Structures are given as structure tokens and as C-alpha cells.
Amino acid sequence: MNKGLMLDYKKCEMVIKKSSKTFYKAFSMLKDESRRNAVYAIYAYCRYADDIIDEANNFEGLIELYKELANFVTHNVANNYIFRALSDVRKKLYPSNFDFKPYFDMIEGQKMDFDFKEYKTLDELINYCTKVASSVGEMLVYVLTDSKEYKLLKEISFELGVAMQLTNILRDVGEDYDNKRVYLPTEILNQFNVDLDTIKNKQITEEFKNLFDYIANIAYQYYDKAKEKLYLFPKDSRIPLLIALKFYRGIIKACKDSEYDVLTKRNFVSKKDKIILLEEVKKEYE
Known part of the structure; x- marks a missing residue:
């Protein structure tokens, strides 16, 4: 070079x-x-x-x-x-x-x-996630493995991208609102009786927590589906991918541990939790 x-x-x-x-x-x-x-x-x-x-x-x-x-x-x-x-x-x-x-x-x-236009449905939000996040996965998977299972590689790109972008959206609700963007779909806001004033006034209500958990569970499902396909990658690539998956998934836990306060601050995975997650990865690949 x-x-x-x-x-x-x-x-x-x-x-x-x-x-x-x-x-x-x-x-x-x-x-x-x-x-x-x-x-x-x-x-x-x-x-x-x-x-x-x-x-x-x-x-x-x-x-x-x-x-x-x-x-x-x-x-x-x-x-x-x-x-x-x-x-x-x-x-x-x-x-x-x-x-x-x-x-x-x-x-x-x-x-x-x-x-920017507010998303009315979960499907509309997922479509956005595929553009800004699953696309990154598709760029990456081909450089991380020699596998020719292109259909499955496309699937893991979609799943991991959506999971991570939903995580970003949950983490940044307050920050995004301040930037005049609300990514939470209208149908889900209505389903859990959360209005924009709740977000504007930085109120962590039980309804907001339930909404957070609902979207978090969707993200968890995508993380789990993606993890099942990590076998497509050689160990050298699989370990970093699993670390990234666990660290990003850990952001949701960090938000919950912070009493769901994603309206006044940005939550991160603590150094202590990162060490725990790294130990989990190590045990899986010993």
C-alpha cells in the first residue's frame, strides 16, 4: 500500500x-x-x-x-x-x-x-431505517465475509440496521424533538396515549415508558434475528459484529436504567457494562 x-x-x-x-x-x-x-x-x-x-x-x-x-x-x-x-x-x-x-x-x-415528515406508521419508520442504517449493513457485510449466501447477508443487514436505528431513535427522542424531528410514528404515539406535549415538556410518564418498551421489544427481535445469522462470518469478523450488536443493544438497557430519561440527556453504555458484555462475547467464543 x-x-x-x-x-x-x-x-x-x-x-x-x-x-x-x-x-x-x-x-x-x-x-x-x-x-x-x-x-x-x-x-x-x-x-x-x-x-x-x-x-x-x-x-x-x-x-x-x-x-x-x-x-x-x-x-x-x-x-x-x-x-x-x-x-x-x-x-x-x-x-x-x-x-x-x-x-x-x-x-x-x-x-x-x-x-422531514413525521412518520404515521411503523412500516414508514422501518423504511427510513433501511435507508440510513440497513444500507450501512449492506455496504459492510460483503467486506466482512467471503460467504456467497447473499440472500441471508441481505437479511442480516436489514435486521441489524433496523435494530440499531430504532435504538438510536429511542436514545435520542428529546434531542431529535429539539431539532424539530419526531421519529416515533403517530400510530404508536396514539396507541400509548403519548402526545407531543409530553415530549416537549420532558415528561417521563408511564405511558411514555410503555411506548419505549414497545419499540425496544421490536428492536430486540431484530437483534435476535441478526445474531442467529452471525455464523455467516468468519470468527475474525463475527466477534466485532457481536460486540457492536451487544454494545448497541446495551444502549436500550442504559436508557431504562436511567429511568427512561431520553428526553433530557443522551444515555451511554457504562464502562462497567461494556466489560461485562465483552466477557459475554469472550465466553461465547472460547
């Missing part, structure tokens, strides 16, 4: 290290350097797409990213560190017929955030 490409990957690594301690902790454990670097590059792409809207609210920037991606697909690589790194990932790890649709789906999901 030339020095320029090494620097590109290092920049990608800095992005994931700064933005997601959970994912960095998990995937920095990959022993295969090519796969490890690929995860860093894919994360950097997703983080960049997300920040264009969440941090800069820059729709023109998102359109420019779309154009750069369209050019990339035809091997016209933009002169920036993310696409240079992704070009190397394509050469080394993606199947020759890899469909870059998940990369475009990520951009589509960010468009949905820019032109």
Missing part, C-alpha cells in the same frame, strides 16, 4: 474513532487489515453523508455527494480521501458485480431527514 492510500485510510480511521467509540472499539479488533480499513472507509462515507444534513443542513452538498458517487460507480473517482479509500475497497473486497445501491440509499435517507 502506498503512503498516500495509507494516509487516506488513517483519515477514515480518525473519523470513526472520533464519532463512534462503540463501532471503533468493535471493528478495530479486526485482524485482517484490508477488512479493518474497509470498515473505516465505509463508516467515513456514511458519517460524511449524515453530517451534510445533521450538522450543516447542506442539501446542495448532498447533491454533490450524489454526483461524486455516480461518477465513482463508473470508475471516475473523486479526488478526496474517502472515495480514494473506497476505490481500494472495491478492488480488494467487493464482488465484481457489487450493486452500489446501498450507498445511494444512504443519500436518500439523508434527503428524508432534510425534508
